[in-house]
Amino acid sequence: MKIKDEKYHRLFQCIAYTVVLLITAACLFPFLLIISASLTDNETILTQGYHLIPPAFSLEGYRMVFQFPDEVLRAYGVTGLTTVVGTLGGLFFITMAGYVLQRKSFKYRNQFAFFIYFTTLFGGGLVPWYIMYTKYLNLMDTYAVLIIPGLMSPFLIILMKNFIKSAVPEEIFESAQIDGANEFTIYARIVLQLSLPGLATIGLFLALHYWNDWFSSSMFINNPHMYQLQYYLYNVINTISFVTQMGASSGVSLGQDIPTESTKMAMAIIVTGPILLLYPFVQRYFVKGLTIGAVKG
Amino acid sequence: MKADLVASPNAPGKKKREELPLKKKKGFLHELITNRIMFLMLLPAIVFFLINSYIPMVGIYYAFVRFDFNTSLFNSQFVGLENFKFLWKSGALGRLTLNTFGYNLAFIVIGNMLAITCAILVSELRIKWLKKLTQSIMFLPYFISFVILSVIVYNMFNYETGFLNTMLKTFHMEPVDMYSKPIMWVFLIIIFYLWKNLGYSMVIYLAAITGISEEYYEAAKIDGANIFQRIWFITLPMLKSTFVMLLLFALGSIMKGQFDLFYQLVGNNGLLYNTTDILDTYVYRSLKVTFEMGMATAAGVYQSVFGFVLIMTVNYIIRKVNDEYALF
Numbered sequence: 001m002k003i004k005d006e007k008y009h010r011l012f013q014c015i016a017y018t019v020v021l022l023i024t025a026a027c028l029f030p031f032l033l034i035i036s037a038s039l040t041d042n043e044t045i046l047t048q049g050y051h052l053i054p055p056a057f058s059l060e061g062y063r064m065v066f067q068f069p070d071e072v073l074r075a076y077g078v079t080g081l082t083t084v085v086g087t088l089g090g091l092f093f094i095t096m097a098g099y100v101l102q103r104k105s106f107k108y109r110n111q112f113a114f115f116i117y118f119t120t121l122f123g124g125g126l127v128p129w130y131i132m133y134t135k136y137l138n139l140m141d142t143y144a145v146l147i148i149p150g151l152m153s154p155f156l157i158i159l160m161k162n163f164i165k166s167a168v169p170e171e172i173f174e175s176a177q178i179d180g181a182n183e184f185t186i187y188a189r190i191v192l193q194l195s196l197p198g199l200a201t202i203g204l205f206l207a208l209h210y211w212n213d214w215f216s217s218s219m220f221i222n223n224p225h226m227y228q229l230q231y232y233l234y235n236v237i238n239t240i241s242f243v244t245q246m247g248a249s250s251g252v253s254l255g256q257d258i259p260t261e262s263t264k265m266a267m268a269i270i271v272t273g274p275i276l277l278l279y280p281f282v283q284r285y286f287v288k289g290l291t292i293g294a295v296k297g
Numbered sequence: 298m299k300a301d302l303v304a305s306p307n308a309p310g311k312k313k314r315e316e317l318p319l320k321k322k323k324g325f326l327h328e329l330i331t332n333r334i335m336f337l338m339l340l341p342a343i344v345f346f347l348i349n350s351y352i353p354m355v356g357i358y359y360a361f362v363r364f365d366f367n368t369s370l371f372n373s374q375f376v377g378l379e380n381f382k383f384l385w386k387s388g389a390l391g392r393l394t395l396n397t398f399g400y401n402l403a404f405i406v407i408g409n410m411l412a413i414t415c416a417i418l419v420s421e422l423r424i425k426w427l428k429k430l431t432q433s434i435m436f437l438p439y440f441i442s443f444v445i446l447s448v449i450v451y452n453m454f455n456y457e458t459g460f461l462n463t464m465l466k467t468f469h470m471e472p473v474d475m476y477s478k479p480i481m482w483v484f485l486i487i488i489f490y491l492w493k494n495l496g497y498s499m500v501i502y503l504a505a506i507t508g509i510s511e512e513y514y515e516a517a518k519i520d521g522a523n524i525f526q527r528i529w530f531i532t533l534p535m536l537k538s539t540f541v542m543l544l545l546f547a548l549g550s551i552m553k554g555q556f557d558l559f560y561q562l563v564g565n566n567g568l569l570y571n572t573t574d575i576l577d578t579y580v581y582r583s584l585k586v587t588f589e590m591g592m593a594t595a596a597g598v599y600q601s602v603f604g605f606v607l608i609m610t611v612n613y614i615i616r617k618v619n620d621e622y623a624l625f
Contacts, residue, residue: 125597128356
């Protein structure tokens, strides 16, 4: 019996390692393709196509982006601004809402929780939403419209509610109230301190959303100077006239040998860079958020 | 829980129920005054959902009028169901519904199966750092923007320089033009969905597996169960509740398409619409590209209402079968 079990175990371990490593490789593969392409000489790409290992190494792509950095930097600025303002604002509103909704002395908490949850069940659709922001709030081509729609979501509010519930013991509210603290003081002085890991998770979810947002720009922004980073990249990939645009904006005629293919890929790496760099440090907060969020509240 | 309540009439749950009507007499206004600080704290969220969700619901009426950006909603000419008729006659509705529904179903079924498999395999890895590393790498695509996905697709499949054709050429085979092969995109969309979302659901299943008590496995080992039997008879049954929960959440939004995924993969490539167009991309295109506002609103309302009816039905059935799993 023992020997047989050992055999099965070894067989299983073999299968596990092979399958997991294969899938991991498949997950990594597209990144490697892009990194490789961004480091390849443009001429080589045009004649031989994209490879997994650069046939002819070159930093031309990156040099090209940094030669005329105005556009990229501006897009970086727009995304940076919306990410910071949106994340901080969203955190403030979401934590307040989450705090109130888990507070036992707030009698209508279930009704308001349903008021928020219902928006995931039913809505007016894209067009009325679009008209609301453009026609009635008149927010076309403003930074506000890049920030406001992403500030809150039912998922994040419920997640925050559950976080506070599990992190702050009920007695603390009572003793703080006896000491004469009002609800906002309890929230700001005690609850926020105690739910810092929750704040980190929610904040990172918000920041990721804003950083990766291209949809808001495509919906609401006509002025290319206000494009978010991702939408800027989207346009670079999808416009053949990219080079001429860059030439025109910098006032320099760029001639024929412009490394467009490798520049596109270098641009993709530059746009994703911050996420790739931060990822190892922040991913555990997402894991935490998912495991707590999966608990129904 | 419920059996408990019936058995002991003094259970705390029952007490609360008796007290509730007494408190209610004081009413909303009294509550508003005593808890004014909390109402103020909740106010931003209320205003946000009013603006972002509830007031736009009034705009459903747009589906029943002739759209004109310069006149206000209720001064627009009422046309009844004309927009819907138009949508129906265009013949797109059936295809859009089927695509939206079908893709989501494929995502749910294949996605969960793959996530469960991966979670079990990863949890059985013995080398700690490798376990962490593989999990991190599988989760990574979730953090990448969908625009990068379109870069990847361009890199792999564009006709002149794409990686696929580069490979085919090295092996002296005919290059393939993916953009004229609609059927291939069904697979590509599903594969890239899995690529992007595998890590996300795997993390949830991994957490559930970590939560299973070691004792079960020890006991099974003593009884002589091998590793395959342990997985089949312990791990899989223990994952059932997580699976059902994720499944029901997903079923609730089965009419909501993955807009970012489809739009970044396919874009406005008309050749591929037959197999890749979903309600969300259709609405977006009607709004931003072809400017058919009537059709866009009508399709949006159709999606919302149909989706809502589906959720209510699913939730009703779940309530009948097993109350604990109900969505609300």
